Amino acid sequence: MKVQVDPERCQGHTLCAMIAPDLFTLDDVDGHSTAIDGEVPAGQEAKAAEAIRSCPEQAISVIP
Amino acid sequence: MSTESVTDDDAERKKNRYHFDRHTPEYREQFTEITGEMLSKCPVAWSDTYGGHWVAAGHSEVFELARSAEYVSNDHDPYNERRGYHGISIPAPNTPFRGGFIEMDPPEQRHYRQALNPYLSPAAVNRWRPLVDEVIRASLNEKIETGELDFVDDLANIVPAVLTLAMLGVPLVNWDIYVEPVHASVYTPPTSPDMARIQQSRIAMRDDMSRQLAEIRANPRPGMINGLTQAQIVGAPAPDNELLGVISLIIGGGFDTTTALTSHALEWLWQHPAERARLSAERDTLLDPATEEFLRYFTPAPGDGRTISADCEIAGQRFKEGERLWLSWAMSNRDPEVFPHPNEVDLARTGNRHHSFGLGLHRCIGSNVARMVFKRMVVAVLDRMPDYACDPARAEHYQTIGIIQGMKHLPATFTPGPRIGDGLAETIARMQVVCDEQRLAEPVTVRKGAAEIG
Numbered sequence: 351m352k353v354q355v356d357p358e359r360c361q362g363h364t365l366c367a368m369i370a371p372d373l374f375t376l377d378d379v380d381g382h383s384t385a386i387d388g389e390v391p392a393g394q395e396a397k398a399a400e401a402i403r404s405c406p407e408q409a410i411s412v413i414p
Numbered sequence: 415m416s417t418e419s420v421t422d423d424d425a426e427r428k429k430n431r432y433h434f435d436r437h438t439p440e441y442r443e444q445f446t447e448i449t450g451e452m453l454s455k456c457p458v459a460w461s462d463t464y465g466g467h468w469v470a471a472g473h474s475e476v477f478e479l480a481r482s483a484e485y486v487s488n489d490h491d492p493y494n495e496r497r498g499y500h501g502i503s504i505p506a507p508n509t510p511f512r513g514g515f516i517e518m519d520p521p522e523q524r525h526y527r528q529a530l531n532p533y534l535s536p537a538a539v540n541r542w543r544p545l546v547d548e549v550i551r552a553s554l555n556e557k558i559e560t561g562e563l564d565f566v567d568d569l570a571n572i573v574p575a576v577l578t579l580a581m582l583g584v585p586l587v588n589w590d591i592y593v594e595p596v597h598a599s600v601y602t603p604p605t606s607p608d609m610a611r612i613q614q615s616r617i618a619m620r621d622d623m624s625r626q627l628a629e630i631r632a633n634p635r636p637g638m639i640n641g642l643t644q645a646q647i648v649g650a651p652a653p654d655n656e657l658l659g660v661i662s663l664i665i666g667g668g669f670d671t672t673t674a675l676t677s678h679a680l681e682w683l684w685q686h687p688a689e690r691a692r693l694s695a696e697r698d699t700l701l702d703p704a705t706e707e708f709l710r711y712f713t714p715a716p717g718d719g720r721t722i723s724a725d726c727e728i729a730g731q732r733f734k735e736g737e738r739l740w741l742s743w744a745m746s747n748r749d750p751e752v753f754p755h756p757n758e759v760d761l762a763r764t765g766n767r768h769h770s771f772g773l774g775l776h777r778c779i780g781s782n783v784a785r786m787v788f789k790r791m792v793v794a795v796l797d798r799m800p801d802y803a804c805d806p807a808r809a810e811h812y813q814t815i816g817i818i819q820g821m822k823h824l825p826a827t828f829t830p831g832p833r834i835g836d837g838l839a840e841t842i843a844r845m846q847v848v849c850d851e852q853r854l855a856e857p858v859t860v861r862k863g864a865a866e867i868g
Contacts, residue, residue: 361777364536365766368702378858380528381535381782403765406773407481 352413353385353398359409366405370397385410427732432459434469434740436716437816445815446757449745457749458731464505467719467738468731473749473769475729476741479720480773483520486739487723488776490517497723497736504719504740512656514663516718516776522648523775526660529645530779532857533581533638539782541854542577544865545845546787549576550794551834552841558798561830565804566823569795570676571597571669574787576842578668581783582661583637583855584626586842595619596669601812601822623661627654637855638664664780667715672784674714674820676791681824682708682759683792684804689761694796701789704761708788710768711759716744716819718772743769744819799828 353373355366362381366374373394374383390398402410432452435441441448449471452459457472470476479486490501492510500506501517512518515526532538553572557563575589575596595615602612630639642657652660683690693700718741722733733739747768748756771778778784795802803826810822836844849855854865 361774362535363771363777364782365706367536376536378532378537378862379535380531381537400764404767406767406769406771406777408477 351390351395351398352388353390353402353410354413355383355385356409356411357382357384359407361407361409363406366401366410369404370394370401373398374401383409427734428460430456430459432456432461432469433463434459434461435463436740436742437814439813442811442813442815442819445744446748449748452745453749458729461740465738467504467740468722468733469740469742470729471742471745471749472729473746473752473767475731476743476746476769477773478729479739480741480769480776482726482728483775485722485724485726485728485733486720487519488517488523488718488720489519489723499721499723500719500738502719504738511662512659513666514656514660516663517659520775525645525647526642526652527779529641529647530638530664532859533641533855534779534782535858536782537862538858539786541858541861541864542581542783543786543790544867545580545848545854546573546577546790547794548841548845548867549573549838550791552836552838554794554798555833555835555837558831558833562825562827563799564823564825565680565795566673566677566821569791570673570680570824572838573791574669574672574783576845577783577787578665580845580849581638581668581855582626582664583630583635583639584622586846586849588622589842591615591622592619592665593669596665597673597820600670600818601814601820603813620658623658623665624654627657627661635855636853636860640855641857667778667780668783670818670820671714672787674818675708675712675784675788677821677824678712678714678819679708679788679792680795680802680826681804681809681821682711684802684826686759689759690796693761693792694800697793697796700761701793703763703766705785705789706766706768707759707761707763709770710747710753710763710766712819713744713747713768713770714819715770715772715778716815716817717742718776741772743772744815798831798834799826802826802828 360382364381366383367376373386376383452471457475458470461467461469470479487499489499490512491499515523550573553569557568571593575593576586579586579589598612602608631643634640693704720739722735722737725734750756771781805825808825812820
């Protein structure tokens with residue numbers, strides 16, 4: 351499983367990084383989110399799903 | 415199209431009608447019932463109030479509309495230089511001022527936000543945490559030995575105000591010039607005999623803002639005001655009147671909203687002692703979701719007005735250019751399609767896609783400040799006055815929640831405890847030195863480290 355943040359949709363609400371700090375990094379300057387490269391580590395899938403579900407802008411998706 | 419068919423078409427477009435008046439006390443008292451009715455029958459409705467306007471209550475409808483910037487404008491154009499739109503207030507405000515970038519559209523709006531982001535990002539805000547803890551500690555010191563305080567006057571009004579001024583680059587000691595007018599002008603009805611006095615305090619605040627702006631222009635010192643004076647807005651520096659609107663927006667957004675959230679949460683925790691104990695014991699995992707849940711449930715800023723900028727169909731509803739629209743964050747936060755048991759507070763709620771900071775390109779730029787200050791205040795209260803009991807007879811909610819869902823007063827008693835360190839005046843003086851010496855109010859692009867308190 352891999353996840354991505356759509357930079358056009360993200361507005362820096364920061365909920366993803368609050369829920370899954372190992373999977374999302376917030377930009378120092380504007381707080382917008384980027385997902386980690388590569389596979390979501392084992393055991394973190396539920397947190398990834400919760401971040402997707404919680405995003406107010408619906409900016410996070412699973413990479414097919 | 416003939417006049418008759420326009421009328422028919424209008425009747426068809428506006429067939430979902432609801433008499434919606436959020437400025438009445440009844441709206442506050444019957445909020446749950448009105449919200450339930452609108453969500454189930456007319457998630458987008460036409461209301462005949464205030465010259466007629468749309469009201470969006472449904473979660474998916476508010477989501478769609480708030481993110482349709484190409485058809486939905488925030489512009490406030492008091493001198494009719496563009497299309498004469500009225501910004502985010504319904505009814506239209508009678509003041510000829512734009513309220514900062516929340517009453518602008520891109521690209522102007524984006525340029526202001528780009529100037530302010532490096533002061534307000536999570537990384538920028540975290541630097542202030544040691545200073546916030548000092549101001550909280552000192553505020554509680556003023557009352558801790560007496561066993562009595564007012565959570566609004568003695569804590570939740572003070573800390574957001576001091577921090578906001580520090581971040582702007584305004585002397586911290588000026589906080590009490592700003593608190594009264596910002597707080598009281600939200601809840602005082604225009605007809606109140608107290609209004610003349612509040613007008614005076616607003617003038618004093620406006621004078622101080624102008625003085626600070628002029629001083630900072632002449633002798634730059636770190637802070638958001640300096641960042642604003644340096645910013646290029648659509649290729650040119652912004653004029654003073656626009657900057658005063660922006661500074662007012664930061665102050666209005668930074669003060670009363672966080673105060674409102676904190677007082678409501680503390681009142682709720684007193685009403686639910688088992689949940690209070692649980693939040694205190696499990697704060698490491700529970701404080702984050704509980705904060706989002708209090709934001710959802712109490713929605714301190716209950717909504718925003720917009721103007722439709724082109725004929726369009728969004729969320730199944732046809733709109734016409736020039737029509738006004740109220741986006742209700744508060745009602746959309748109770749939509750059972752998204753939030754199971756929407757009228758209950760669940761401190762551990764997951765999937766909490768609340769709209770309390772708005773959505774889309776106007777998302778609250780101060781959300782990271784609000785969350786941090788709220789969490790630090792709640793934790794300090796749980797630690798230093800864990801048995802506090804509110805006084806329901808003297809707790810005072812805003813009579814109406816058309817602008818802010820806030821509290822005027824929340825008195826409480828508790829088992830007295832010891833002071834820790836110095837009092838508020840001394841602390842504010844020390845924190846001013848810390849701000850100045852460490853240049854704390856620089857943007858995060860210039861200064862990365864947290865405040866160091868000796």
